[in-house]
Amino acid sequence: MKDMNDIHGNLIGGAWLPGDDCRPNVNPSDTRDIVGHYAWAGGAAVDQAVDAARAAFPAWSAAGPQVRHDLLDAVGTELLARKDEIGRLLAREEGKTLPEAVGETARAGQIFRFFAGEALRLSGDAQQSVRPGIEVCVTREPVGVVALITPWNFPVAIPAWKTAPALACGNCVVLKPAELTPGCAHVIAQLLHKHGCPPGVFNLVMGSGAAAGEALVSHPGIDAVSFTGSAATGARIAAACGTLRRKVQLEMGGKNPMVVLDDADLDTAVQACLNGAFFSTGQRCTASSRLIVQKGIHDAFVESLCRGMRALRVGDALDAASQIGPVVDQRQLDSNLSYVDLARTEAAEVVGGERLDPGKPGFYQAPALFLGAANKARTSREEIFGPCASVIRVEDFDEALATANDTEFGLSAGICTGSLKHASEFRRRAEAGMVMVNLPTAGVDYHVPFGGRKASSLGPREQGRYAAEFYTAVKTAYSQA
Ligand SMILES: NC(=O)C1=CN([C@@H]2O[C@H](COP(=O)(O)OP(=O)(O)OC[C@H]3O[C@@H](n4cnc5c(N)ncnc54)[C@H](OP(=O)(O)O)[C@@H]3O)[C@@H](O)[C@H]2O)C=CC1
Numbered sequence: 001m002k003d004m005n006d007i008h009g010n011l012i013g014g015a016w017l018p019g020d021d022c023r024p025n026v027n028p029s030d031t032r033d034i035v036g037h038y039a040w041a042g043g044a045a046v047d048q049a050v051d052a053a054r055a056a057f058p059a060w061s062a063a064g065p066q067v068r069h070d071l072l073d074a075v076g077t078e079l080l081a082r083k084d085e086i087g088r089l090l091a092r093e094e095g096k097t098l099p100e101a102v103g104e105t106a107r108a109g110q111i112f113r114f115f116a117g118e119a120l121r122l123s124g125d126a127q128q129s130v131r132p133g134i135e136v137c138v139t140r141e142p143v144g145v146v147a148l149i150t151p152w153n154f155p156v157a158i159p160a161w162k163t164a165p166a167l168a169c170g171n172c173v174v175l176k177p178a179e180l181t182p183g184c185a186h187v188i189a190q191l192l193h194k195h196g197c198p199p200g201v202f203n204l205v206m207g208s209g210a211a212a213g214e215a216l217v218s219h220p221g222i223d224a225v226s227f228t229g230s231a232a233t234g235a236r237i238a239a240a241c242g243t244l245r246r247k248v249q250l251e252m253g254g255k256n257p258m259v260v261l262d263d264a265d266l267d268t269a270v271q272a273c274l275n276g277a278f279f280s281t282g283q284r285c286t287a288s289s290r291l292i293v294q295k296g297i298h299d300a301f302v303e304s305l306c307r308g309m310r311a312l313r314v315g316d317a318l319d320a321a322s323q324i325g326p327v328v329d330q331r332q333l334d335s336n337l338s339y340v341d342l343a344r345t346e347a348a349e350v351v352g353g354e355r356l357d358p359g360k361p362g363f364y365q366a367p368a369l370f371l372g373a374a375n376k377a378r379t380s381r382e383e384i385f386g387p388c389a390s391v392i393r394v395e396d397f398d399e400a401l402a403t404a405n406d407t408e409f410g411l412s413a414g415i416c417t418g419s420l421k422h423a424s425e426f427r428r429r430a431e432a433g434m435v436m437v438n439l440p441t442a443g444v445d446y447h448v449p450f451g452g453r454k455a456s457s458l459g460p461r462e463q464g465r466y467a468a469e470f471y472t473a474v475k476t477a478y479s480q481a
């Protein structure tokens, strides 16, 4: 056990507590670099955190919007002011390149500031009753104590886009970040604490999904659960929340199509696919993992894409020359490499995808393209979550659209085309929560709804003013003078 002073503790009821044990936070670019030691808690800490949140709820839910605005605004402003330093921490713990990590931190700051404004704008409806002499008033109330469970791939933005609307709407929060990336969530906890968040309103419990996560989801003091992560864990959480009759919001995987039509601008299409498939090491639920390419442009596109892919520099996230950082850990790397092996049996040709050794202990992999892939192949159907994309050749727009929609997922779908007719039809008929025209499938704004259809999402949308659908309960009041 480390000295207590060296451990980043959990924040429970306004106090920093050490947890049952601690774990090193390891840099995936260089595993000799330990980012810090973070508390590792189980069910007892979850009980304490939920109790603290319940105790804080009456006062926080009654606190006016000005208090909530000021807290969220202060946190957002400091995230923006310290984006380089916090971005560096993010790059060290997750492996995203420094520009991506600084950009994500700035996005988290903007999210807090956006929801500071939303705290002031939360509104209801006054309507006339169909019965004379009666007034109808629809208001939004906080849901109660919400459990937030977040993944490792956006370690500051996702905790921000769940925490900020939860607090803006007057809820109390227990956040459990991914065990691989507790550092950025800890920074959010530090900032909320520093800027006067009342004890118990926001609680941080770091620990494993199997222990802390399960305990949180099934805790009787929780009113709602918002989760981002794998489809398998999402299904478990949905089942538990169904049995316990609690509100649930799930953001899970994707197998996002990017259609490239013959009339696309070749350079725009190649850049959108390089970005969508490989940036952030492909570790985005919005990544373009199926590149669906019409026959006329296919060969020129593949040639240009392969050239662009081979030119991408894979390296240490902190190295200014790196364009693609490492994979997050050994388990994810092994999984990616096993999909590359599978693609050798499924696709006509595999380009790249090998493990790289840049002379330091880290989890480096070359980006991979699976050429001549079939949409029914496992590598075209299962979320890989690494720098790998299938290239699927199609005859025409109709086949491209049908192939794009032939997936169990429905998060993001893109098209590169010069045809307004095809772009409009794709926007209308794509079975996805988000559609991108001549843009990568990944990389979204912070002030508009985020989420998908089919197996990608369950429950109300996240982000923008739509976030209030999940973080509030609607009340309809009838009154007669
Ligand atoms: N859609 C997305 O944005 C993401 C998708 N994924 C997909 O998931 C795969 C595996 O990644 P992984 O990190 O294991 O994803 P998980 O779904 O296991 O983890 C996401 C979050 O859920 C927690 N968790 C895990 N099990 C439970 C449980 N039984 N009850 C409550 N919470 C739980 C995790 O904790 P802990 O990490 O501490 O175990 C983490 O905080 C990836 O390869 C990728 O395909 C992963 C991350 C994000």
Ligand SMILES: O=C(O)CCC(=O)C(=O)O
Pocket: 153, 154, 228, 283, 284, 285, 286, 441, 442, 443, 444
């Ligand atoms: O593409 C983005 O900007 C967001 C992606 C995301 O939220 C995720 O991968 O979990």
